[in-house]
Amino acid sequence: MRTTALSKVYPNGTRAVSNVSLTIAPNEFVSIIGSSGAGKSSLLRCINRLIRPTSGTLELFGTDITAVSGKQIRQVRQKVGMIFQQFHLVRRLTVLENVLVGRLRFNSSFYSHCCSIIRHFSKDEKEAAFECLQQVGIAHLAFQRADTLSGGQQQRVAIARALAQEPEIFLADEPIASLDPHSAEVVMDTLMEIHETRNIPVLVNLHHIDFATRYGKRIVGMRHGEVIHDVSPSALTDEMITEIYGARINEASGGFAECA
Ligand SMILES: Nc1ncnc2c1ncn2[C@@H]1O[C@H](COP(=O)(O)OP(=O)(O)OP(=O)(O)O)[C@@H](O)[C@H]1O
Numbered sequence: 437m438r439t440t441a442l443s444k445v446y447p448n449g450t451r452a453v454s455n456v457s458l459t460i461a462p463n464e465f466v467s468i469i470g471s472s473g474a475g476k477s478s479l480l481r482c483i484n485r486l487i488r489p490t491s492g493t494l495e496l497f498g499t500d501i502t503a504v505s506g507k508q509i510r511q512v513r514q515k516v517g518m519i520f521q522q523f524h525l526v527r528r529l530t531v532l533e534n535v536l537v538g539r540l541r542f543n544s545s546f547y548s549h550c551c552s553i554i555r556h557f558s559k560d561e562k563e564a565a566f567e568c569l570q571q572v573g574i575a576h577l578a579f580q581r582a583d584t585l586s587g588g589q590q591q592r593v594a595i596a597r598a599l600a601q602e603p604e605i606f607l608a609d610e611p612i613a614s615l616d617p618h619s620a621e622v623v624m625d626t627l628m629e630i631h632e633t634r635n636i637p638v639l640v641n642l643h644h645i646d647f648a649t650r651y652g653k654r655i656v657g658m659r660h661g662e663v664i665h666d667v668s669p670s671a672l673t674d675e676m677i678t679e680i681y682g683a684r685i686n687e688a689s690g691g692f693a694e695c696a
Contacts, residue, residue: 437483437605437637442492443661444478452478454661455492460605465631465638467652467669469645471684475661476641480607483639484516485509497604517603521610523590527583531574531593534582535565538597568596571633572626588619595626606630608640612647620644624651645677645688 437460444453452475460466468476481487482494485501494502501512525534536557557565569575572592577585582593591611598606608627612620624640628651631638642648648655649669657665657672657680665676681688 437497438493438495439483440493440495442479442482442494443490444475444482444487445490451661453482453489456661456663457492458656458663458666460637460639462635462637464654465628465652466640466654466656467648468639468641468656468658469643469648469680469688470658471681471687472643474658474680476658477609478661479658480518480609480639480641483605484518484607485512486518514601515604516607517595517598517601517605518607518609519591519594519598519611521613523587523594525582525590525593525597527581529582530579531569531582531585531596532562532565532578534593535568535596535600536561538600539565565596565600568599569593571599571630572596573622586619587615588622591615591619591623592626595623595630599630604636606636606638608638610641610643613643620647627651643687 439456439458442453442456443451445451454475456479468479470476478487482489483496485504489502492502493500496512497515501508504512526537529537539561566575566578569578572595574589574592574596577589582590585593606627611627612623615623624647627638627640630636640652649672652669655665655667655669655672656663657676659680659682664679665672667676677688678685
């Protein structure tokens with residue numbers, strides 16, 4: 437994945453991403469840090485083309501996808517697995533059915549009918565979905581309704597659903613922000629395992645600096661839409677952290693949901 441001078445200016449004039457040039461290799465697990473509003477989410481949303489960059493270029497797997505639209509956008513998104521702080525599961529479907537929905541979710545007309553057609557998936561597809569659940573360690577919950585799961589378990593369903601797309605890059609937008617520390621660790625371990633076993637790059641937006649340095653092989657620090665530091669975890673200094681967070685330095689310590 438390569439961006440060159442990538443920028444995103446929203447219609448209201450907010451410059452959320454500013455001249456970001458980044459190259460991410462397949463063997464990289466990258467933590468993106470920065471205070472609220474630094475542009476982390478906007479950058480990830482540009483990468484899977486949930487939003488269209490305003491200028492610059494965005495190359496994914498050797499193809500310039502800066503200006504693609506329609507069917508090509510869906511093709512791009514199928515290659516990009518993405519999870520969010522909110523899990524966005526279909527609450528009344530089972531865990532396995534949610535993972536199967538992942539195979540359809542970029543086809544909107546199909547998606548609208550997914551609840552009624554879900555039982556028509558082939559045995560092979562169900563087995564593939566089940567394998568994704570096995571990889572995230574919750575195969576035993578396959579037939580439980582999604583809304584009966586804990587937050588950490590729901591996030592792992594969301595990861596399995598993204599895996600069902602067989603992504604070539606994985607993006608996570610504050611995946612642990614609403615979880616207690618133990619669940620956060622399980623989710624981060626799961627992302628790391630996917631990275632290592634599937635050999636795909638992972639980009640994770642994180643508020644919590646400890647998690648960012650513990651898991652990231654590379655730390656990208658954003659402020660006011662710009663990448664102001666891009667270093668290995670061991671090279672990240674207190675001065676850099678202060679520059680990245682500015683007066684909002686207390687955000688660097690995270691903000692986990694309270695342990696139950
Ligand atoms: N749809 C939008 N329209 C206008 N401005 C937006 C939109 N989405 C985000 N912004 C603005 O863009 C800037 C960057 O927001 P973004 O959500 O990318 O930052 P962030 O670093 O991910 O923050 P957080 O950690 O709080 O999610 C902020 O000023 C935000 O208010």
